Amino acid sequence: MKTKETVKQVIVDYIQEYDYAPSIREIADIAYCAQSTAHQYVRELLRSGELETSHPGMPRALRLPERRYRIDSRALKEVIVGLAGCDGEDDYARGWDDAFEAIMRAMDKMRI
Incomplete structure (x- = not known):
């Protein structure tokens, strides 16, 4: 079973590479876990403040609180x-x- 820290690291790495958040399916695929597990850990990360979202339930709406995003x-x-x-x-x-x-x-x- 993957840990919450593994799922968070997958999200951090993905955002650093692509400058937008992965979907739950992508998180699960990269972390080699079930989508339900990925979703559970994402909810926990949101509750603890380690992740943010302005659009709950929307794909790719996750943000890292400390990260600045590029604007062209x-x-x-x-x-x-x-x-x-x-x-x-x-x-x-x-x-x-x-x-x-x-x-x-x-x-x-x-x-x-």
Whole structure:
């Protein structure tokens, strides 16, 4: 039987390599344990604060409390500009810098 520490290490290693969390199935496959065992240990790690999630029950929603996640600010800007329907040069984009800074501050608070 795998230990909680083994499951946590699988999650830590996976996040370090891919920059996102493994699914329960991937955790079980890598740790050579049943999915129910992996799920039980993930729940225990969440309860103890060793893992966090902002979306309980969703796949790949696990986070390490102490880890900072990479953000590609250029890609984020492209997405936001695209959603706003502007090209960054018209009247809609005048407040872009302020909005972008507010978004980055919010993401920093969420540890994204």
